[in-house]
Amino acid sequence: MSTPFPFTAVVGQDDLRLALLLNAVSPAVGGVLVRGEKGTAKSTAVRALSALLPPVPVVAGCRFSCDPAKPDAQCPDGPHEPGDGVERPARMVELPVGASEDRLVGALDIERALSEGVKAFEPGLLADAHRGILYVDEVNLLHDHLVDLLLDAAAMGASYVEREGVSVRHASKFLLVGTMNPEEGELRPQLLDRFGLTVEVAASREPDQRVEVVRRRLAYDDDPARFTARWADEEAAVRRRVVAARELLPSVRLGDGALRQIAATCAAFEVDGMRADIVMARTATALAAWAGRTEVLAEDVRQAALLALPHRRRRNPFDAPGLDEDKLDDTLEEFGGSEDEDPDPGPDGPDGSGGGQPPADGPEGDDTGARPEAGEEGGESGEQPAGSGPGEQRPAPAAEPFRTKVLSVPGLGEGAAGRRSRARTEHGRTTGARRPRGALTKLHLAATVQAAAPHQRARGRSGRGLVVRRDDLRQATREGREGNLVLFVVDASGSMAARQRMGAVKGAVLSLLLDAYQRRDKVGLLTFRGSAAEVALPPTSSVDAAAARLESLPTGGRTPLAAGLLKAHEVLRVERLRDPARRALVVVVTDGRATGGPEPVALAGRAARLFAAGSVASVVVDCESGPVRLGLAGRLADELDGTAVTLDELRADSIAGLVREVQGNSRRAA
CATH class of the missing domain: 3.40.50.300 (P-loop containing nucleotide triphosphate hydrolases)
Structure with a gap:
């Protein structure tokens, strides 16, 4: 070792x-x-x-x-x-x-x-x-x-x-x-x-600190035993301090004032439940024992809050963990903190420096200031005076996300456990039995008894017990849900660049990202505009990373829709080599207009064949608006053997028939 x-x-x-x-x-x-x-x-x-x-x-x-x-x-x-x-x-x-x-x-x-x-x-x-x-x-x-x-x-x-x-x-x-x-x-x-x-x-x-990290690591790699011996005294000192703090811990007093500060802090930051209060109390007590004190002070409560609360105040996966330290200090002072107390833990840290959580952006530090007013709807050039470059707009803020219902990949998969599509899994409802391959893990008792019963007389059964042999054992087959790869292909061209429309598009994609988080999916994001398509985020399990890329998505230029479809196929091909059991759902978000590159409808049939070979389902989110609609997104969905749905139909109360339609199209294609 x-x-x-x-x-x-x-x-x-x-x-x-x-x-x-x-x-x-x-x-x-x-x-x-x-x-x-x-x-x-x-x-x-x-x-x-x-x-x-x-x-x-x-x-x-x-x-x-x-x-x-x-x-x-x-x-x-x-x-x-x-x-x-x-x-x-x-x-x-x-x-x-x-x-x-x-x-x-x-x-x-x-x-x-x-x-x-x-x-x-x-x-x-x-x-x-x-x-x-x-x-x-x-x-x-x-x-x-x-x-x-x-x-x-x-x-x-x-x-x-x-x-x-x-x-x-x-x-x-x-x-x-x-x-x-x-x-x-x-x-x-x-x-x-x-x-x-x-x-x-x-x-x-x-x-200087990075140099010291490298120096110590190289010294350890060259001779681990010698390096460890050099730190033996420091290790022993910390070990003794841990033992002393454990012995002192039962004697530490958590007064009513400190308890009120803990309760007020948890209430001020709106954490759910009471576990945060209990953890803060135990942490503050441990901090006092670590410092060699028998009384919990305000600085202990402050440090406990910085360690125990950041991950408990998140409301969704897109919230950054952290606390507003100014608000924390105000709360502690209001509920019993003394102005002459030093909020810095001082020598309470493992090396004499207590440290503390660096301030992070929470709701109080988020950018909630006034945003620029929505401009006129841009043409294909996407020209706007506030743009960040020729033919490019300042990123529009996402509309408020909403609840969606699941979009499933048809059929029965065998991918990683999740909550989206039907799959054969180790957990779920029992659908049948088979002989075990290797060690038996999920016994199907009825099938095992049925297999053993005809042989009881030949095996010399006596008494009430059932004579069971290895060949009689049956493994239960189960059906549950799998997580999929949800690949968003988002049109970021000038025809989509109106701030109101792009905000709605981002809100819809953000809603689907929240759904993907809850259903344990991997997500990917690629965009097309100008003359090419690019991968904004390779397939990942981090939906908050996808949300961050979506928020800063620039728009403008022509619409190379065909390039977006071909890039989607390339991303899926590579991902299938990495994770062959994970099926994919492609969500194309566009108004269907194509002003750059080859004609997309002509290539959509090819893309459909490529998608079908990889067990890929597709949905086209039609973003076309206005009194005159060309129906181009619907034509694209037909060519992809997928389903077209408007932004309004993505909402939970409008999307009920979408999954059935996706599955129906797949069955007709088969």
């Missing part, structure tokens, strides 16, 4: 180190979510934390790390008698993003349970992480069914494994730490709220 990089050797990242150490002092804080760009020591700091935790007393030989002072009465390896145990180092268990359900919760041998009547259980990662750290790198990419299991274990402090009436339960209390790059997609709100604290990390822009 390689020597981990020393925690105290991490350069900068004060907030990250402080949040991790507060959880080491008080695991009840609830874990840490670390958000930030790649290459910012997120994983390095997390992996180094376990070396600072005190050793854990366990019952000798117990696979579930029972506490010898209070052993779990329902432990599968029990019963255990209270008494002396053995000590082992605190564990940090990593959950791979692609792990199976059995790897996480454990595997129960169904064949032995049915044929021999014994519970042969192999513990999973939740058992290994009990009384330790469970670390999930790229936690935002974790599959939904694993997220559900994590939520259940975190809420109940126990893991349950059930297979057709045979169940095993064991304790599973762990410190949950996750790291993620927001560019790759956001977390489900339920899991986001389970993290007690969150920190944003970024690489330093100071040359």
Whole structure:
């Protein structure tokens, strides 16, 4: 096993180190979510934390790390008698993003349970992480069914494994730490709220600090043991401080004044539920213990708010996490903060510098000022006096998003789990049975009994038990929902450039992006204008990145519609090589007018054949407006074997028949 990089050797990242150490002092804080760009020591700091935790007393030989002072009465390896145990180092268990359900919760041998009547259980990662750290790198990419299991274990402090009436339960209390790059997609709100604290990390822009990062990393890579030995004294000092803070923690007093500040802060920032208040209280108490105090002060409450609230005040995936620190200070002062108190945590940080969340744009810091008035509808040249270049307008703001209903890809897929289109999945309603390929995971009990029943006399059955053999076992086949690739092909030419129209178009696409976020889709965005099409955002799980690109979308110039269709095919072809099981839905947003490049209708038939070969469904959003309409978008949809829908029809109360029409067109084409 390689020597981990020393925690105290991490350069900068004060907030990250402080949040991790507060959880080491008080695991009840609830874990840490670390958000930030790649290459910012997120994983390095997390992996180094376990070396600072005190050793854990366990019952000798117990696979579930029972506490010898209070052993779990329902432990599968029990019963255990209270008494002396053995000590082992605190564990940090990593959950791979692609792990199976059995790897996480454990595997129960169904064949032995049915044929021999014994519970042969192999513990999973939740058992290994009990009384330790469970670390999930790229936690935002974790599959939904694993997220559900994590939520259940975190809420109940126990893991349950059930297979057709045979169940095993064991304790599973762990410190949950996750790291993620927001560019790759956001977390489900339920899991986001389970993290007690969150920190944003970024690489330093100071040359001296960057030089020190490189110097330390090169020294560690050259000789890890020697580098670690150089930091042994600092590591030992922090370890002693963690132990001392843990011992002091029960003596820390959280007064009524501090509680009022906590409640007022949570109310002022309109966070949902009461978990934020509880986490803030525990964090403020841990901060006081870390500082060696027995009284929670206003600066503890302030620092707790900066760590516990940013991720809880988001209302949708397009909101940036963060707090308005001026509003925070005003709230603390109004509800008991003393003017002569220094809001800077001072020496409370892991290296003597408390750090704090950098101010981020929230609702109070958003650009809500007056926007330019809508101009006249532009022609194909898109000429506007306020443009940012020849034939180009200033980006129009998006209209208010609205609720949409699902647009499905017809047929039955086998892609990644999601909530859009029908698919064969490991989870969902049971639709049939088959012989298992490899290990049995989802037993179809009725089919298994039916397969075994004719052979009971030949197998010498006696008594009430059923004689079951391996060849009798049947795996349940299930149908659920998959996530798709939703590729937006947006006309940004001069004919679309009227601010009112483009604002409506952006609002519609934004609404579909919100729907894609809720349905666990990947999204991509390409635009066409002038003389070519370009990929504004390659396929990604980050719908907020797509929303940001959409907001700044420039318009103007001619309409190379054919180029947009061909570019869409190229993007889909490449993505299919990367993720062959994920089916696609192409949403073409245009008024159908083509003034640049080849005639699009002539190429639409070719595009339709290419789309059909890749299991791609298509919808054309008709943006044509005015009393005289040419119906060009409808002709384009016919050629694509897709469906045309107006902007108004995209709304939830108007779109009910659209999915049926898309599916009907697909069946007719087949």
